[in-house]
Amino acid sequence: xxxxxxxxxxxxxxxxxxxxxxxxxxxxxxxxxxxxxxxxxxxxxxxxxxxxxxxxxxxxxxxxxxxxxxxxxxxxxxxxxxxxxxxxxxxxxxxxxxxxxxxxxxxxxxxxxxxxxxxxxxxxxxxxxxxxxxxxxxxxxxxxxxxxxxxxxxxxxxxxxxxxxxxxxxxxxxxxxxxxxxxxxxxxxxxxxxxxxxxxxxxxxxxxxxxxxxxxxxxxxxxxxxxxxxxxx
Numbered sequence: 001x002x003x004x005x006x007x008x009x010x011x012x013x014x015x016x017x018x019x020x021x022x023x024x025x026x027x028x029x030x031x032x033x034x035x036x037x038x039x040x041x042x043x044x045x046x047x048x049x050x051x052x053x054x055x056x057x058x059x060x061x062x063x064x065x066x067x068x069x070x071x072x073x074x075x076x077x078x079x080x081x082x083x084x085x086x087x088x089x090x091x092x093x094x095x096x097x098x099x100x101x102x103x104x105x106x107x108x109x110x111x112x113x114x115x116x117x118x119x120x121x122x123x124x125x126x127x128x129x130x131x132x133x134x135x136x137x138x139x140x141x142x143x144x145x146x147x148x149x150x151x152x153x154x155x156x157x158x159x160x161x162x163x164x165x166x167x168x169x170x171x172x173x174x175x176x177x178x179x180x181x182x183x184x185x186x187x188x189x190x191x192x193x194x195x196x197x198x199x200x201x202x203x204x205x206x207x208x209x210x211x212x213x214x215x216x217x218x219x220x221x222x223x224x225x226x227x228x229x230x231x232x233x
Contacts (some may be wrong), residue, residue: 013075109175
């Protein structure tokens with residue numbers, strides 16, 4: 001039987017996933033999916049007194065750490081990578097009871113994180129509703145003739161979290177007059193004028209804006225002024 005290349009020395013026990021079929025030198029069982037090298041000779045896990053351990057593949061750092069911490073005995077599992085010419089870690093062998101306890105703790109942590117995310121989502125939703133209300137009131141203050149439902153629609157559109165719209169900018173969050181006016185102007189541009197149709201017909205954006213600028217200004221003036229000025233318009 002050809003010798004097996006020795007894995008690198010590590011602190012603690014090592015278990016090898018062999019690339020070739022091997023048999024235990026003591027009980028002759030095989031082929032072995034996992035083995036322990038003692039003085040270069042392969043032994044099965046039972047003969048190496050590790051048969052009560054279970055394999056935990058790599059990938060979950062928290063589960064691996066807790067499984068090893070929760071048991072008295074564990075071993076690192078390695079396999080030789082021919083292309084790279086080195087042994088690479090595949091996982092660990094841990095006590096079954098320690099693994100079960102670690103899984104319970106990780107599940108509890110995952111549930112706690114889920115609940116925290118849900119609380120954070122509810123908090124953000126409430127904050128967004130409050131901000132939209134404030135933004136809509138500011139629209140109505142600056143444009144007193146803007147209908148309530150329209151002001152609400154503009155505020156809702158402008159303040160969507162993560163949208164990058166003016167309501168989410170620092171100026172928008174500060175309710176600056178320029179930012180609020182920009183949101184109202186954008187809404188009027190898209191809903192009160194043929195701006196979108198001009199863009200779809202191939203008119204360059206700056207030219208399209210120039211063509212509809214007077215209509216937008218008229219609408220904003222109607223919404224901004226008092227009744228008597230609006231009546232004259």
